[in-house]
Amino acid sequence: MKKIFYKEWDIASQTYWMILAVLAVISAIAGFAVLHMEHNGHWVTGMSNQIVWGTPHVFAVFLIVAASGALNVASIASVFNKKAYKPLAPLSALLAVALLIGGLLILVLDLGRPERLIVAMTTYNFKSIFAWNIILYNGFIAIVAFYLWTILDRKMNRFYKAAGVAAFLWRLILTTGTGSIFGFLVARQGYDAAIMAPWFIIMSFGFGLAIYMLVLSDFFRLSGRPLGDSVMFRLKNLLGVFVAASLLFALMYHLTNLYGTENHAYEAFILRDGGVYTAAFWIGQILIGGLLPLAIVFHPSLGKSRAWIYAAAIMVIIGGLATIYVIIIGGQAFPMTMFPGKTVIASGFYDGINGLASTYSPSLAEALLGIGGIAVALLITAIGVRMLKILPMSLADEVADPHSAS
Amino acid sequence: MKTTDQTDHKRRDFLKTGVAASAVTLAPGIVMHTAEAAPRDKAVDSSVRWGMLIDSSKCASGCDSCVQACNDENGLEAYSMPEGADPEKWDQQRPKWIRSVTLKDNLSGRISNLPLMCQHCENPPCADVCPTGASFRRADGVVMVDRHICIGCRYCMMACPYKARSFIHENVDIKPELAPRGKGCVESCNFCVHRLDDGQTTTACQDACPENAIIFGDLNDPNSEVSKALAEYPSVQIRADLRLNTGVRYSGI
Numbered sequence: 001m002k003k004i005f006y007k008e009w010d011i012a013s014q015t016y017w018m019i020l021a022v023l024a025v026i027s028a029i030a031g032f033a034v035l036h037m038e039h040n041g042h043w044v045t046g047m048s049n050q051i052v053w054g055t056p057h058v059f060a061v062f063l064i065v066a067a068s069g070a071l072n073v074a075s076i077a078s079v080f081n082k083k084a085y086k087p088l089a090p091l092s093a094l095l096a097v098a099l100l101i102g103g104l105l106i107l108v109l110d111l112g113r114p115e116r117l118i119v120a121m122t123t124y125n126f127k128s129i130f131a132w133n134i135i136l137y138n139g140f141i142a143i144v145a146f147y148l149w150t151i152l153d154r155k156m157n158r159f160y161k162a163a164g165v166a167a168f169l170w171r172l173i174l175t176t177g178t179g180s181i182f183g184f185l186v187a188r189q190g191y192d193a194a195i196m197a198p199w200f201i202i203m204s205f206g207f208g209l210a211i212y213m214l215v216l217s218d219f220f221r222l223s224g225r226p227l228g229d230s231v232m233f234r235l236k237n238l239l240g241v242f243v244a245a246s247l248l249f250a251l252m253y254h255l256t257n258l259y260g261t262e263n264h265a266y267e268a269f270i271l272r273d274g275g276v277y278t279a280a281f282w283i284g285q286i287l288i289g290g291l292l293p294l295a296i297v298f299h300p301s302l303g304k305s306r307a308w309i310y311a312a313a314i315m316v317i318i319g320g321l322a323t324i325y326v327i328i329i330g331g332q333a334f335p336m337t338m339f340p341g342k343t344v345i346a347s348g349f350y351d352g353i354n355g356l357a358s359t360y361s362p363s364l365a366e367a368l369l370g371i372g373g374i375a376v377a378l379l380i381t382a383i384g385v386r387m388l389k390i391l392p393m394s395l396a397d398e399v400a401d402p403h404s405a406s
Numbered sequence: 407m408k409t410t411d412q413t414d415h416k417r418r419d420f421l422k423t424g425v426a427a428s429a430v431t432l433a434p435g436i437v438m439h440t441a442e443a444a445p446r447d448k449a450v451d452s453s454v455r456w457g458m459l460i461d462s463s464k465c466a467s468g469c470d471s472c473v474q475a476c477n478d479e480n481g482l483e484a485y486s487m488p489e490g491a492d493p494e495k496w497d498q499q500r501p502k503w504i505r506s507v508t509l510k511d512n513l514s515g516r517i518s519n520l521p522l523m524c525q526h527c528e529n530p531p532c533a534d535v536c537p538t539g540a541s542f543r544r545a546d547g548v549v550m551v552d553r554h555i556c557i558g559c560r561y562c563m564m565a566c567p568y569k570a571r572s573f574i575h576e577n578v579d580i581k582p583e584l585a586p587r588g589k590g591c592v593e594s595c596n597f598c599v600h601r602l603d604d605g606q607t608t609t610a611c612q613d614a615c616p617e618n619a620i621i622f623g624d625l626n627d628p629n630s631e632v633s634k635a636l637a638e639y640p641s642v643q644i645r646a647d648l649r650l651n652t653g654v655r656y657s658g659i
Binding site: 038040041042043046047048049050052053111112113114116117119120123124125127128129130131134181184185186187188332336338339341342343344345346347348349350351358359 | 470473488491495496498499500501502505506507508509510511512513517522531533534535536537538539555556557558559560561563564565566567568569571572573574575576577589590591592644645648659
C-alpha cells in the first residue's frame with residue numbers, strides 16, 4: 001500500500017458552485033415548505049391526530065440512522081485497525097455529521113413549536129428516550145467532529161485511537177436510542193419490541209454504507225480522481241453482509257409476531273391486507289432494499305460491475321426509506337387494540353372502525369422538507385470536502401489495496 | 407372565571423392592578439400573565455386523587471351530550487375549518503378530548519357504548535416519553551400538558567394507549583379563558599382542571615350526561631360517590647394489561 005495523499009476537492013470552480021447552488025435552492029424550497037406548514041399549522045400536511053408522525057419523520061429517522069452507519073467505515077479503520085479503510089475514514093466522519101444535521105433539521109422543523117428548541121435543549125425529562133436522544137445527537141456531532149480533527153490534524157493524531165473508539169461506542173448507543181423511540185412504545189402493536197434497537201443498528205450499517213458508496217464514487221468521478229475496484233468491491237461485499245443481516249432481523253421481528261395470536265391482525269395488515277404498506281414492505285423493503293441488492297453484489301458478474309454496484313447502493317437507500325415508512329406510518333395506521341375481543345363499530349375519533357386502518361397521504365410540503373434535509377446533508381459534505389483535506393488524491397488499486405503487488 | 411369565592415376575586419383584582427401598573431414600565435409587547443397564573447389557595451397534593459367511573463350500560467347509543475359539553479367547556483369547536491382544507495382530512499385533524507365509541511363483542515354480538523378520553527393513568531406513558539416534561543401528572547392525579555414547554559413533538563400521542571391526545575393543527579382565534587390553547591401544542595382531557603382548582607367537584611361531561619352514567623370524584627376518599635360506586639359495582643380498566651392504574655374506570659362494557 002502506497003502513501004496516501006489527501007487534498008481538497010479540486011473540481012472546477014464553476015462545477016462546485018453549480019452543485020452548491022442546486023443544493024441551496026433545494027434547501028431553500030424546503031425552507032419555504034416549512035414556513036408554509038408552520039404559518040398555517042399542520043392541517044396543510046397529511047398528518048392528523050390519527051397519523052401523528054408523517055413523511056418528515058421517515059426522512060429524519062432514515063438520515064439519523066444512516067448517519068451513524070456512515071461512520072462505520074471510519075470505525076473499521078480506527079477501532080478495528082483495517083488499513084484499507086484508513087483513506088476512507090475522513091469522508092466517513094464528515095458524512096456522518098452532515099447526515100445527522102440534515103436529519104435533525106427535518107425533525108426540528110416539523111415540531112409544532114420549533115421556536116421552542118431551546119426548551120428541548122434545556123428542560124429534560126430523563127425518563128424519556130427522546131430527551132436522551134437529544135443529548136446523544138448533540139454528543140455525536142461533537143465527538144465525531146473531534147474525531148475528524150484527530151484524523152486531519154497531525155498534532156491531534158495522538159487522540160486518534162481514543163476518539164475513534166469513543167465515536168464508535170457513541171454511535172452504537174445513538175442508534176440504540178433511535179430504535180428505542182419505537183421499541184419503548186408499549187401502546188402500539190407494531191412497536192413495543194426490544195429487537196427494534198439492534199435492528200436499527202444493523203439497518204444503519206447498510207443505509208450509511210450505501211450513501212457512503214454513492215458519495216464516494218460521485219465525488220471521485222467529478223474530480224477525476226481514480227477510484228479502483230478493490231475499494232468498491234470491498235465495500236459492496238460489506239454492504240451485502242449488512243443487507244442480509246437486516247433481512248434476518250426483519251424476518252425474526254415478523255416471525256416472533258406471527259407466533260403469538262395477539263399480533264396476527266397486525267401481521268396480516270403489514271404482510272397481506274395493508275395496501276400501500278404491504279406494497280412498501282414486499283416491494284420496497286424486501287425486494288428493492290433486500291433481495292435485489294443482495295443478488296447483485298454477490299452475483300459473479302453483476303457484482304463486478306461498478307454500475308450495478310452503484311445501482312445496488314441506490315436500491316438499499318430506496319428500500320431503507322420504504323422500511324422506515326412501513327415502521328413509522330404503517331405502525332400508526334394499524335388501529336390500536338384497546339378492546340381485545342371486541343370490534344369498534346362506531347367512534348367519534350376514528351379508532352379503527354371495523355378494523356379499518358387510518359389513512360394518510362403525504363403532502364408535497366412534507367416531502368419537500370424531507371428532501372431538503374438530504375440537500376442540507378450533501379451541502380455540508382460538499383463544502384467540507386472542498387475546504388478540508390478529506391478525499392485522498394487516489395484510491396486506485398495500487399494505492400488503496402494493501403495486498404496490491406505494486 | 408367561574409369562581410364564587412369573593413375573597414379570591416379581590417385578591418386577583420389586586421394582582422391585576424399591580425401587573426397592569428408594572429406592565430407600563432416594561433417594553434411594549436412584553437405582557438406578564440401573573441394575574442391569570444396566580445396560585446390558587448394552595449398547591450395540589452396527593453391527598454386527593456381525582457377519578458371517574460363510567461357506567462356504559464347507561465350510556466345511550468347516539469347520545470353525545472358529554473362530547474358536546476366538553477367541546478363547549480374547552481372551546482374545541484370555537485373555530486371553523488380552515489379555508490381550502492379537505493373536510494375528510496380536517497375531521498381527522500380537529501381536536502377531540504372525549505369521543506363516544508360503540509363496541510360489539512366478537513363472540514356474543516353484544517353492543518356497548520362508552521365515552522373515551524384521557525384515562526388519567528397513575529403511570530402515564532405520555533409523561534414518560536415527553537422529552538421536556540410538558541406532559542405531566544399532577545399530585546392529585548390529573549394528567550395534563552404544560553403548554554408553556556410543549557414543543558409539539560407528538561411523542562406523547564405515539565405513546566398514549568388510548569389515543570386520547572390531540573395536536574392543534576391550526577390557528578386558534580378564540581381562546582376560552584378557562585382553557586388557553588394554541589397551534590402547535592398537544593392537549594387532552596384534564597378533568598376540567600380549571601373547575602377543580604376553583605373548588606368545584608364536577609366535570610362538564612358529568613354535568614351534561616342525561617343518564618348520570620359518569621360519576622366523578624375523589625378516589626382517595628372512601629366516602630365519595632365514585633369510591634362507593636366502585637366498591638359496589640364491578641368495573642374494569644381499559645388495557646388493564648398495561649397496569650397503568652387508570653383514574654377512569656368502566657362498568658358494563
